[in-house]
Amino acid sequence: xxxxxxxxxxxxxxxxxxxxxxxxxxxxxxxxxxxxxxxxxxxxxxxxxxxxxxxxxxxxxxxxxxxxxxxxxxxxxxxxxxxxxxxxxxxxxxxxxxxxxxxxxxxxxxxxxxxxxxxxxxxxxxxxxxxxxxxxxxxxxxxxxxxxxxxxxxxxxxxxxxxxxxxxxxxxx
Numbered sequence: 726x727x728x729x730x731x732x733x734x735x736x737x738x739x740x741x742x743x744x745x746x747x748x749x750x751x752x753x754x755x756x757x758x759x760x761x762x763x764x765x766x767x768x769x770x771x772x773x774x775x776x777x778x779x780x781x782x783x784x785x786x787x788x789x790x791x792x793x794x795x796x797x798x799x800x801x802x803x804x805x806x807x808x809x810x811x812x813x814x815x816x817x818x819x820x821x822x823x824x825x826x827x828x829x830x831x832x833x834x835x836x837x838x839x840x841x842x843x844x845x846x847x848x849x850x851x852x853x854x855x856x857x858x859x860x861x862x863x864x865x866x867x868x869x870x871x872x873x874x875x876x877x878x879x880x881x882x883x884x885x886x887x888x889x890x891x892x893x894x895x896x897x898x
Contacts, residue, residue: 736813743806750799757792761785783859791854794847798865801840808833822887830884834877841870 753772760767760781768781768788781788812829844867854860 732813736810739806739809739813743803743810746799746803746806750796750803753792753795753799757796761789777860779859780854783857787854787859790850791847791860794843794850798840798844798847801836801843805833805836805840808836820891822884822891824885824888827881827884827888830877830881834874834881837870837874837877841867841872841874844870 749772756767756771760771765781766778769776769778771777777788777791780791808829812826812833815823815829816826817823844865847863847865848867851860851863851865855862
């Protein structure tokens, strides 16, 4: 495959993932609101068999904290893909090293770091709830996001250096 075809495919995949995450976020927000304000039995099947009814029965406060973590992490994942879509929209492959792209890549790195840290906290929180026997083991993927944040931070640093070199070359010509 040619580079442009691969990039077009990646752009389409990014849009699909972004839309999917937004739908998942909306469904969880909607079903959470139903479980909190209309029918507590909705906590039995929030989304794709996510059953938090034991936690709801144990403590509404702990239930709301866990829902907040789920919603926050999903929102951050969706925002990550929004930034990726913005990168695809703004990048010019004739002159890829621009400050706008470097800043977007840095933003992806920072959001990945924040998502990883929040997922780490959520893992600790769900482990604590698991010890209390009110919830099953949830995989938040914190280490993956922290690893991704480190890699993207290095790429952002290289991109910023590329912007500096490109600017120096333009000044010397």
